[in-house]
Amino acid sequence: MKGFVNVPRASRILKNRDEAPDIKTYTLAFEAWHEVQPGQFMELFVEGFWEIPISVAAVEEGAVLLTIARVGKVTGALFRHREGECVGLRGPYGRPWPMEELRGRRVLLVIGGLGLAPVRMVIERLAGPEITLVYGARSPELLLYRYRYPEWQQRGMQVLLTVDRADETWQGPVGVVTTLLNPELVQAHEVALVAGPPIMMKFATKALEEMGLPPDRVYVTLENHMKCGVGLCGHCRIGDKYVCVDGPVFRLDEVRHLETWAAGEVL
Amino acid sequence: MKQLRWSDIQQLLKTLQAEGYQVLVPKKNAWGDWFPEEGIPEAWPEDFENYLFPFLRDLVLPSPEPVFEVRNHELCEAHILEFGKIAFFGARACDATALAYTDHFYLERAVRDEHYARRREQLVVITVACTRPCEASFCLTMEAGPWARRGFDVQLYPRRDAPWLAEAGSPIGERLLAPFADTPEQARDQWLQEVLPRFEKLDRSKLRYPLDPETRQYLADRCFACGGCIWLCPTCTCYNERTLPGTQTVVREQDACLLAGYHRMAKGASLRPTMNEMMGFRYECKLGIGSCVGCGRCSVTCIGHAAMEAYLERVR
Amino acid sequence: MFYLRVRDGRIVGVVPSRSHPISRGRLCLKGWRSYEFAQHPDRLKYPLIRTRQGLRRASWPEALDLVAEKLSEIKARYGPEAIAVFGSAKCTNEDNYVLVRFARAVIGTDHVDHCARLCHASTVAGLARAFGSGAMTNSIEEIEDTDLILITGSNTSEQHPVIASHMMRALRKGARLVVIDPRKVPMARIAHLYLSHRPGTDIAWINGMIYVIVSEGLHNRRFIEEHTEGFEEMWQVARQYPPERVERITGIPREKLVQAARWYATAPRAMIFYAMGITQHVTGTHNVFALANLAMVTGHIGRPGTGVNPLRGQNNVQGASDLAVVPRKLPGYQNPQDPEVRARFKAVWGVEPPAWPGLASTQVSDAILEGKVRAIYVMGENPVRSHPDVHHIEEAFRRLDFLVVHDIFPTETTEFAHVIFPATAWPEKNGTFTNTDRRVQRVRKAVDPPGEARDDWWIIQEVARRMGHDFGFTNEAEIFNEMASLMPIYRGISYERIEHQGIPWPCPSPEHPGTPYLHKDGHFNTPSGRGRFHPVEHVDPPELPDEEYPFYLTTGRVGVHWHTRTMTRRVHYLEREVPEAFVEISPQDAARLKVRTGDRVRITSRRGSVEARALVTDTVPPGVVFSTFHFGENPINLLTINALDPIALIPELKVSAVKLEKVAE
Structure with a gap:
């Protein structure tokens, strides 16, 4: 550069x-x-x-x-x-999602809140029957890009939605995103991508592992705390990794052992 | 290996001046504090240990450093802070080693930082190897002193009643030293034999990350979050970016990982909400990643008892 | 001490001075960063005059003329006692001296005060009566070599970090640390012994320690006999505080109290450090008496590494007190009633200073509301936020006929001002500051002030000239020489002598080396030459928690902010550390209130209500909450009680009763 x-x-x-x-x-x-x-x-x-x-x-x-x-x-x-x-x-x-590895495989997207933004390009490119989106937000109005779902579904992608708090318009399930996961669903996929708030990622990655997807087949994106974007300012460092250049996408086994890889929302 | 009398050294500095370099040398002020000042010294200041402030770092990583300016609400125009050609005479080995570290960090690791590069290219570093340790230092342990292994153009080894030894660490150094008399390499071994016994060498394997949890809490309890260890650390490179209030100038300025605000994100959540976690983060960088050069500044300036000296006390 | 680094006329950083005997290359975060406020765009740059339409820019002559005219008019109509003058512990000794001369010689008022009223008025009153001198008895350099450090009512590592750094060195040399404080402050976490008492019960534990020391025969009989007076009367009271009773009043377990007393009494050298946790009470002066009693009982005073050491907050609060920016005193703690003193001042000032007793700043609000005070001249303070019971003081300031304020930023107080003068900040000033350990040291100008900002002393001198008094000062050294000539404790100090190193007063002659510690060999500065014991009884604070307001609210500061934040909110890293008002709540209380860190809570007292973010921490014990007065947007002093110590007139800022509610967001 x-x-x-x-x-x-x-x-x-x-x-x-x-x-x-x-x-x-x-x-x-x-x-x-x-x-x-x-x-x-x-x-x-x-x-x-x-x-x-x-x-x-x-x-x-x-x-x-x-x-x-x-x-x-x-x-x-x-x-x-x-x-x-x-x-x-x-x-x-930053390091992108491993598109080569994803192409042609059965990919499970476990996404919370704003986490849909960093995977939207993946969906736009790969949406099809082998892809499943499991997506949760705090409330129905916070589900992003609802105007895109019809096309994605048309291309064969399964879209499973949940909200923490329903309103009068909401017909679907209520609960955090992990409540939509089950071993059968998880094991029907080869790779998972996880994006969302840190606390959600902690629970989602744990659930994926318990339901049979090993950490070397789970990718996460860590957005927290990057500043300069080019590996210099130091803020995004976790362990010996700089999220902005070594990530933001990591394979779970690369970061899981590191402290604060996905710290909860603590003031 | 070369050997130079003091008049040769003065000659060398004059050569640099003739080439347009501003020669900075250690000078003690009326209060007894050391600052780099322009000039060619009559003699080497024997009582000079090192600058408390890492002036060498400051020449490549000044803070605050304007990086760009906004014009007409549109254009972001690069701004480069330059100091011109500077020959930094009397740099200590620890600081030269630190410079080699920041060079790697800013030029070779992830990207090449052009702001850094512009200043670095204009800098000539002449180290004077140390003959006695300074307060709280452990440079020999960190292989960053008393002589520098890297980060210098010319390195001088002071000798009493004999010409100083000199070696080149770069092509510029080679060129600067070319006019002077050669001396066998063994001369340096002799110098080392005489000087090294004055320096403590600790078992390096004891200085490692992660810290044991008790030590980490001990240090956390004794840190009063002044940031001094960071503002003075020759290898602390973290920075924060912001627009200076009332201007259109965006600066990067040194940031300190022992401040709670460093770890807080936009919404107010913190990745490391306790001092214990922040302390871990700092020691992970200094010992885990291994940027520490053992200069001892953090211990001198620590208002609590949380710097390297405290850590060494615990592991010794 | 530090050097400012200047690049192209802008300050870009500081370099600590390693050679300075106190800072030794160490600074706190404020020291490292606070220079930044001085170049903030919000700085006041031009004189401003209030019109019906609001503030407008004015020229210096216009603004100065107006102030001189208005003040003369009010003085002529209502007399000099209708004008009050507030000085500033942030300004130099020279600024304050010129202000004091202006107040007492030009206006002729003794209503002169500054915000030491709010921090250490009780120290000045208490230690002056007990020892004859209201300042730190010892120097900071001695701390490293003491054997026991007793800290009470001071969050030393946050508020006096450089002093804490000397304590840390003492600990490494083997000294013991005892901390007695309702809050488990950082120093308490590393103390050898930590005692947590209920807010407002200081006299009880101090008397309790004296009880233990005397009844176990650990007191210094010889010192008491040879160097003190009033021991018996004091003991008649203190003997009624056995550890069992102290435990009931304070909540301190008796065995811990006994341990602390024994350690303190038997240490070869022991130093007491205290700050606003002792002074900001209705019993503030009595609390200080009690600490003085404790030191004298054991003879821990008058030697290096001993003493009673109030830690003063502002860079020049010692100097402002020395310069008599307080009522009923003249510079150098001299008595305005003393004819000899009056004559000496008249010889220099041309007029005699007023002999009538002036009001303390905490009494001025009432005096305004009663119509007795009509105008105030404020140099560099923000009383509208720093004083207790904000509603009351705002009401008073609104009624003023005329308010003049010098400042470097717009503040809550300038909002009421009729004329605002832009002043210089410390990086732009020449002069002297007097450190908390009485060390008079130089400050030097590093950069030019912004816009048309001028030195405070220049502004005052210009107003004075327009009121018919020409002081004729052309530089700071001339001011210093005049004030030193009038103050026996400063007399031997000159700019030349402190060019490279400060000198601690008393320094009566040019040959005198200065006085690192006071009361050498038990020779006190009291009229009798003896230290004076004062019997003091515990009394309950004016307001205690009850069913409706079940929590003790105690107030204080955080390390990164300064007072009403006019400066520190404009320093990026300081503001980033603590960007909004918070209230510390114990984990037990938080669980009961279902409050978590980060939740908004409403704190309500009988006087008002503010909101802040909850910070759940074991720093406070159950039943106690802590907050700071830094945030003008959430003024905690809406809640505090308007109750004063009858001697020192310092307000009770450390104890009031409140209730808490979680606020839905």
């Missing part, structure tokens, strides 16, 4: 789409959109603040799509930006 690895390029906001309360998908102009591999992330800069890592949910001609929740100062400032205004972008960074 050459040039100034720390300097973003200006990128115009082409579109922003409300996904859920406090969650939007931004379409941002990006020349090297075709270089993005599923599971990689971008560094997004908002004027007056700093950069944050955001995984790429999808790409289209000349742009990347980033799904972003308003959680902190930078995202708060971003949400005040309108279409046509600029942010800074650099990337793509």
Whole structure:
């Protein structure tokens, strides 16, 4: 990699789409959109603040799509930006999902909340009868990309949904995502991808192992705490791994032994 | 191996000056504190141990360092902080070793950091090997002193009543030393034989990560989270990025992993909410990844009793 | 002590001084980072004048003229006693001296105070009566060589980290550490003995220790006889505090109390350290008396490595106190009633200082509401947030005819100001600060101030000139020389002498080396030359938990923030450490209230209600909650009680009764 690895390029906001309360998908102009591999992330800069890592949910001609929740100062400032205004972008960074290994295999996606964003490119490419998506969110309105499910299902992918808290519109199961898992389902797949909040990943990976999928066939994506994206700033280090360059996608057996590989939500 | 009289050393520094280098040498101020200052010294300051602040690190990793600027709410223009050509004379072995570590980290490991590279290319490092240990140091154990194995252009071995020995550590060093008289390699062995007994060599295998849980808690209880060990560590490279308030300048500035805020994420959740976990994180870097050079600065500046000295006390 | 690193006119960092006898290359996080606030864009850069439309920028002459005119008018109409002046423990000795001269010579008021009223007024009152001098008796350098360190009511490692670093060195040399505090502060976690008492019961445990020491014959009879007075009267009270009774009052197990007493009494050298946990009570002065009693009973005073050491909070709170930024005193703790003293000041000032007793800052709100005080001149303080019972003080400040504030940032107090002057911050100042151990040391300007900000002393001198008094100072050294000439304890100090190293006062002559520890060989500065015992009884705090308000609320600070956060919230790493108000709750209480760390809780007292995030920790015992007053958005001082120590007029900030509720988000 050459040039100034720390300097973003200006990128115009082409579109922003409300996904859920406090969650939007931004379409941002990006020349090297075709270089993005599923599971990689971008560094997004908002004027007056700093950069944050955001995984790429999808790409289209000349742009990347980033799904972003308003959680902190930078995202708060971003949400005040309108279409046509600029942010800074650099990337793509990080180790992607092992697409070669996934192609043609029976893949189980165990996903919680915003974790659907980093696997969406995988789904868009591989959706078919060999793929099963098991997806949970806190409430029905927080299930992302519901407008994409019909097409995915049409291509033969099984979509199993659950929510922690139902509302009057919800007909499906209620409970955390692991309640949808059972040995039969798990063993019907060869590989699993897990993405979501740390606490959900802890439980999901444990359940997968117990139900018969060994850690060397489970991949996780760890998004927490990357800052620079290029392995320098140190914040994302766990053990001797730098999540931003050695990950964010890891095979479970690479990180499971490390402290805080997926620390729970503790203040 | 070469040998140089003091006048030769002055000549060498003058050559660098003629080539446009600013020559920085250790100078004691009126309060008794050491700072690098421009000039060519009349004699080597015998009472110089080392700078408390890692000025050599600061020349390649200044903090805060402007990295880019926003123009018209659009353009992100690279900003490079440069100090020009600098010859750092009197660097200590630990700091040169640390420089070799940061070179690897910033240039060869994951990416090549152009900001770092620009400054590094303009830096010439002349180490003066140490003849006595400084407070709380354990450089021999870490193979980072009293002489440097890497990270220098020229290394000098001071001798009493004899010309100093000199070796080159880079092509620049070779060139700088070319005019001077050769001396057999054994001269250095002799120097080592004389100097090394003054330095303690610990069993390196005792300095390792993970720490035993009791030691880790002992250190955690005695850390008062000032960050001093990090601000002064020649191999602490972690940084944080932000826009300086009231400007459009984005800087990276050194960050400290013993501060709770380092580990906290946007929503307020922390990956390492206790001092025990933060302490583990730091020692994992210093001993597990192995960046520690044994310079002893952390122990000098520690307001509690949580730095390497405390750790060594426990494992000794 | 440290050096500022400046690159292109901007401060980029600090380098600690390894040669300085106290800091020795060690700094706390604030020391490392706080320079950053000085270059924050929020700095006040121009004089501001309030109009009906709000604040507008003004020129210096315009603003100075207006202040001089208004103050003259109020003085002429209502008399000098209608004007109060607040100084600042953040400003230099020179700034404060000029302020004191302005207040007492130009305005002619004795309503002069600063926020030491809120921290160590009881120390000054208590130690002055007991020992004759209201300051740290010993120097920080001596700590390393003491044998026992007793810390009470001080979170030393967070609030005085550099002093804690000397304690840590002492521990490594074998000293014992005893911590007595309701909260299990970090030093308590590494103490050899930790005693947790109920908030507001300090006198009981101190009397209890004296009981144990005397009844076991461990007291220093010779020292008591030769160097003190009033022992018998004191003992008549202390003998009523056997460990069993102390345990009932304080909750300290009797065997632990006995152990602490024996260790303290039998240590060859023992030092007591305390801070606001002792002083911020209605019994603050009595608490200080009790500690002085304890030290004198054992003779642990007047030698290196002994003493009673109040840890003062601000960079120059010692200096501001020395300079008499307090009522009823003149610089150098001199008595304004003393004709000789008055004459000496008149010779320099041209007028006699007022002889009438002024009000403490904590009494000023009431005086405003009664119409007695009409104007306040504030230099670098934020009383509207730092004082207890926020509603009350805001109400008072709203009624002022005229309020002038110098500051470096807009604060809750400048919101009430009619004129705001932009002042310099410490990296822009020349002058002296007096450290907590009485060491007078230099501060030097490193960078230029922003905009049109000016030195505090210059601003005051300009106002004074417009009111007909020309002080004629052209630099800080001239100010220092004048004030030193008037203060026997500073007289021997000059800029030349402290160019490289500070000198601890008293330093009466240019040859005098300074005084690292006071009361050498038991010679006290009291009129009789003897240390004075004071009998003190335990009394309950003015408000105790009850059924409706079942928790003790005790307030304090965190290491990374400073007071009302006007500075530290503008330092990235400090603000990042503790970005919002929190309340510490014990795990037992948290379980009962079904509160977890991070939940929002409402804290309510009889006076008000604030919200904060819960922090569940065993630092506080069950029944006690702790919060800080740093967060102006969640002002904890809405809750605290407006009750004062009758001697020192310091408010009770450490004990009030509250209830807690979890707030749904």
